[in-house]
């Protein structure tokens with residue numbers, strides 16, 4: 001198998017299944033009679049990487065570097081990056097989110113059989129990440145043709161169960177300023193250039209993601225804007241709030257964020273919102 005950067009173990013197993021003509025990892029594994037119970041489930045949880053390395057010819061360390069796993073103390077990691085200090089289902093998603101542009105890039109730029117070119121990225125499973133900072137589009141979690149939720153159950157990330165080719169989906173690009181948060185998070189995973197942030201760098205990845213959204217939300221709407229339990233924010237709004245939160249907490253502490261915004265830095269939504277508000281007051 002050809003190595004793919006940032007591909008999680010379960011994605012690699014999926015591509016191995018595709019390589020052998022199977023549409024799901026489960027069917028492939030039961031067919032080759034590996035003799036290991038729950039192999040697919042284990043791989044999905046970052047275990048059995050030594051066996052997967054032997055099956056694929058890709059070094060175990062390379063697989064581990066882009067795979068989510070839980071260490072002996074119960075902390076969640078992706079490679080060497082701490083995702084969360086304890087197991088939390090809200091830190092990592094089992095849904096099959098994808099970036100169509102990444103899949104298109106795989107088909108165009110990677111080598112080998114077409115079916116094995118598209119691959120999953122571990123960042124797609126980090127719940128705090130809402131967009132692909134490389135292509136500037138939101139990740140999608142449902143098929144635009146049939147509406148069904150995308151699933152990791154299928155070995156290839158390219159097709160929905162209805163047959164829709166997700167690599168052909170065209171999405172509108174987000175504004176660059178709304179990508180700041182995802183750029184930061186994905187930078188910590190090595191997917192794009194890493195930016196340093198004095199406060200967020202001290203937090204596990206998942207917590208840094210939560211903090212950015214909350215700070216952005218308070219900045220936009222004040223304490224009343226804080227979410228109640230179960231209150232879901234649309235992904236585009238989450239990207240905007242989190243990016244605002246990143247900027248607000250980056251400069252000089254929350255207390256004084258306005259007056260200390262360095263000149264030339266993107267000011268985010270707050271200033272434009274404030275001026276719009278003032279304008280409507282004076283009219």
Ligand SMILES: [Zn+2]
Nearest residue numbers: 099102132135
């Ligand atoms: Zn992408």
Ligand SMILES: [Zn+2]
Nearest residue numbers: 143146160162
């Ligand atoms: Zn579909």
